[in-house]
Amino acid sequence: MVDTNPATAVLGLSAYYHDSAAALVSGDAIVAAAQEERFSRRRHDPSFPEHAVRYCLDEAGLRLDDLDRIAYYERPGLKFRRVLATYLATAPRAWSSFREVLPAWLSWKARTLTEVRHRLTDLGLGAVPKTEAFGHHESHAASAFLPSPYASAAVLCVDGVGERTTTSIWHGTEGRVVPVAELAFPHSLGMLYSAFTSFCGFKVDSGEYKLMGLAPYGRPVHAPLIRERLIDVKDDGSFRLDTRYFEFLYGHVMTGRAFEELFGGPRREPEGPLTEREFDLAASIQLVTEEIMLKLARTARRLTGESQLCMAGGVALNCVANGKIVEREIFDEVWVQPAAGDAGGALGAALLAQRGRPRQRVHTRTGRDAMRASRLGPAYDNDRIQAYLDAFTIPHRRLTPEELSREVADQLAEGKVVGWFQGRMEFGPRALGSRSILGDPRNPAMQSVMNQKIKFRESFRPFAPIVLAEHTEEYFQLRQPSPYMLIVAQIAEQQRLAADISDDARGLDRLRITRSTIPAVTHVDHTARVQTVTEDQDARLHRLLRDFNVRTGCPVLVNTSFNVRGEPIVATPEDAYRCFMRTNIDTLAMGDFLLEKTAQPEWAEKDDWRELIPLD
Secondary structure, three states, X not given: OOOOOOOOEXXXXXXXXXXXXXXXXXXXXXXXXXXXXXXHXXXXXXXXXXHHHHHHHHHHOOOHHHOXXXXXXOOHHHXXXXXXXXXXXXOOOOHHHHHHHHHHHXXXXXXXXXXXXXXXXXXXXXXXXXXEEOXXXXXXXXXXXXXXXXXXXXXXXXXXXXXXXXXXEEEEEOOEXXXXXXXEOOOOHHHHHHHHHHHXXXXXXXXXXXXXXXXXXXXXXXXXXXXXXXXXXXXXOOEEEOHHHOOOOOOOOOOOHXXXXXXXXXXXXXXXXXXXXXXXXXXXXXXXXXXXXXXXXXXXXXXXXXXXXXXXXXXXXOHHHHHHHHHOOOOOEEEEOOOOOXXXXXXXXXXXXXXXXXXXXXXXXXXXXXXXXXXXXXXXXXXXXXXXXXXXXXXXXXXXXXXXXXHHHHHHHOOOOEEEEOOOOEOOOOOOXXXXXXXXXXXXXXXXXXXXXXXXXXXXXXXXXXXXXXXXXXXXXXXXXXXXXXXXXXXXXXXXXXXXXXXXXXXXXXXXXXXXXOHHHOOOOOEEEEEEEOOOOOHHHHHHHHHHHHHHXXXXXXXXXXXXXXXXXXXXXXXHHHHHHHOOOOEEEEOOEEEEHHHOOHHHHOOOHHHHOOXX
16 A cells, blocks of 8 residues: 655665765655766766755755655665675685775665765754665666656666665556566676676776667677576576676676686777777677567566566666667557666655655656656756856857747758757756757768767767657657657668668778768667657757758757766856867857857867866
């Protein structure tokens, strides 16, 4: 039974691993949510989310003593037991690693809730209410189902590890999530994918999306070996890893000599050259991951009898695997929590503590849900932006929203790249049109221009399209909403070009081929990570897409996050202007203000510009 006396205002927290965050639920609505990294400017910041907490309380107009409860996203005591059991089972080999981590666990980590209460007290915002902890996967499941558009659904959560669980199936019904099945550590699909991420030279817990983007450049020639040696997968999607090939049980690295011998040599050094081996390894582990996720989805449908699926956990950010589930029509529709990783656990915990569903507009074919289009972060109005621009005499023009939209559409059609800073900041790892960099998808050179001259990142990484929802099926093989850029779909046949793909086109050479009418967002396998946009989801972005369509006949734009490699997405007008001046972005649209790069003062181009523009 659902609690008949739900808490009315709850602050949810996730912290101390990666992507710490805060979320505030009040009454029947999700009021605010944000990751600490956006305020601290430290990417994937794991520290206590002090700034995010202050923002959430400010947004709600509350103090700590106005809250009914604090909710934490995992149970630290259970996590400590798993850590301790793992080290005991692997002794004495893991002793050096155990010796490093034990002091932190004995001093405060096992009593994280006490530490959280102390940190909240230090904020000086009133008495701290009762604190309650929930299971890691339970928080994921709640974040996936409770804000979703569905009255009932199957729920699938897959990640590295929580306290002990690595994979879980839940039944979302009657405003709650009921556990159905689970797999436990060390048998983890997330850890397996991270092992290959590390072996290919990328950073664990942040480079997995790079591995996913690299996969289409290779061939899955190692998939049989992965299935034979590394992971035993059953028909229902359950699996067991052969831990002899992994090092994560013993210390801080993912793989060792056994893994190297299996795949023909040592791991790629970070920033080292990418070779055919990395392309093929990425393609192989991606294929195996998709196979497992498809089996798990089928099992979730069979065990729950539901026709809709909700997903969360770090592996749910693998939008290629999500796209396969959608493509196979295992469910009528799939909804993925936009903050699917640990940050979203803060929201899930808050919803669990409230013991009630947030206000919803429940219908499936529009993409509506209770997430407010994931625009749950801070906004800066025109007065605030004007004050900043005036304080530093930054040249700008103020336009009406309609004028600004038409002018930006014209500039995009001319091949310019635009920084787009509008409304409330997104919650989750994706920029969805509030803190975005936009470009013309018809321009074959746009991908390399944005990767190398603006984002300063690897040339192989694809960009995502945003599309007017009403035109989705004209450009993509996708028959359901995708408001959070978490589903990959094939480019529609009518948009593909008869590209001459020779048999000897391998690796990054495949980048040079123009495959569709929107080449800047078409990956080398004719896919795209689609974001659909409706007017009620984001009226300003929808207007821009509409104006661009009128100007060009194309209802699609390139959308990438407003940041450079290694930094969090911009949060404030100051962040946006710094990024604008550090890169080759041509124009910056902030609120109703338009800033042209060619009109900016000389001081803004100097090496010491960071000292001239204060941080909030």
